[in-house]
Amino acid sequence: MEIIAFDSHKRYTQSLVEDARGRVIAEDRITHEQGAIWQYLKRFKPGCSVAVETIGNWYWIVEEIEQAGMKALLVHARKAKVMVGNVNKTDRLDVRGLNRLQRTGTLPTVWIPPGELRDKRDIARTRMFLVSQRTQLKNRIHATLDKYALEVKEVADIFGVRGRQLLEERCKSLPPHTRFTVEQQLTQVDGLEGAIDALEKRMSEVFAETEEVRLLRTIPGIGFLLAVVISLEVGDVSRFGRAEQLASYAGTTPRVHASGGKLRYGRLRTDVNHYLKWAYVEAANAICLNRSRWPKRHVCCLYERLRSKKGHAVAIGAVARHLAEATYWVLTKKEQYQDPQSSRRSSTEA
Numbered sequence: 001m002e003i004i005a006f007d008s009h010k011r012y013t014q015s016l017v018e019d020a021r022g023r024v025i026a027e028d029r030i031t032h033e034q035g036a037i038w039q040y041l042k043r044f045k046p047g048c049s050v051a052v053e054t055i056g057n058w059y060w061i062v063e064e065i066e067q068a069g070m071k072a073l074l075v076h077a078r079k080a081k082v083m084v085g086n087v088n089k090t091d092r093l094d095v096r097g098l099n100r101l102q103r104t105g106t107l108p109t110v111w112i113p114p115g116e117l118r119d120k121r122d123i124a125r126t127r128m129f130l131v132s133q134r135t136q137l138k139n140r141i142h143a144t145l146d147k148y149a150l151e152v153k154e155v156a157d158i159f160g161v162r163g164r165q166l167l168e169e170r171c172k173s174l175p176p177h178t179r180f181t182v183e184q185q186l187t188q189v190d191g192l193e194g195a196i197d198a199l200e201k202r203m204s205e206v207f208a209e210t211e212e213v214r215l216l217r218t219i220p221g222i223g224f225l226l227a228v229v230i231s232l233e234v235g236d237v238s239r240f241g242r243a244e245q246l247a248s249y250a251g252t253t254p255r256v257h258a259s260g261g262k263l264r265y266g267r268l269r270t271d272v273n274h275y276l277k278w279a280y281v282e283a284a285n286a287i288c289l290n291r292s293r294w295p296k297r298h299v300c301c302l303y304e305r306l307r308s309k310k311g312h313a314v315a316i317g318a319v320a321r322h323l324a325e326a327t328y329w330v331l332t333k334k335e336q337y338q339d340p341q342s343s344r345r346s347s348t349e350a
Helices: 036-041 058-067 077-084 091-104 115-147 161-171 176-206 211-216 224-234 243-249 274-289 298-310 312-333
Strands: 003-008 012-018 024-031 049-053 071-075 254-259 262-268
Touching (some): 003 058, 003 091, 024 036, 036 058, 049 091, 077 091, 176 224, 243 312, 274 298, 274 312
Parallel strands (some): 049 071
Antiparallel strands (some): 254 262
């Protein structure tokens, strides 16, 4: 049976079809348009494996591969590049390298979420993007007030109902052009608030209180919205063999440098699921802000202990890792979260 490799770009895909011995059957360049991938693959026997790297527009390419009756293999692009080891980089060299990895059984692949899940993920991911934009605008407005020593001490949140009234009064003291820019940013904040509210309403309609969401909400710091995000991004928890693997996928494990008998932990990894990492860091920050309400909870004690030794950022990372590992056990055992026993140390405490 043939093996096929795609090196896909925005407007075209370089394709290489080989037999099991590596002899070239076809080598083509497919111009992107709806149905082009499906039409091309119809020339070959159904059931062939097709390797395609994780690029921004892989959704429709994978869908057409599956519609053609082929087995789509979504490739971890960074790992594949290292394993292929080409000095030069061209489209033709890339597809040859992917097929070589397929023949040797060493192709680094990642999980392909079902189409319905990919569609639902977009709601939560868009909300996260808009929340990030809103935060940037609010920070910029705070920075502008600081430039001119204008403080609003009467309220904790200057973007609440009372805070907005006070903010508008303070803005009258700003220079005319600066005041105009702040007013425009406030208009953008209001627009984002409406869009975020609409997305959250959609989430409450689309995502029911499933068993997974209910279990995730028993973990400290995780409410309905974060539980939905985590459930969507984790997908099938059985694809992770250990809790540490899920924590690594979520970007909550540090880089490790061990050489010459010396061990050093670096920053958190970056080649991870950033949406999942955001969710766990958000939950960890919520725990930090509310730790006075749960002084004896494990996550609060973990944060306090590490903050005193290594600072806030490291403590937040450790709490986020604990939450990621807790997610694995909660979803695997289908049991509610329970604080670890004092006699058993979590991996985040080591």
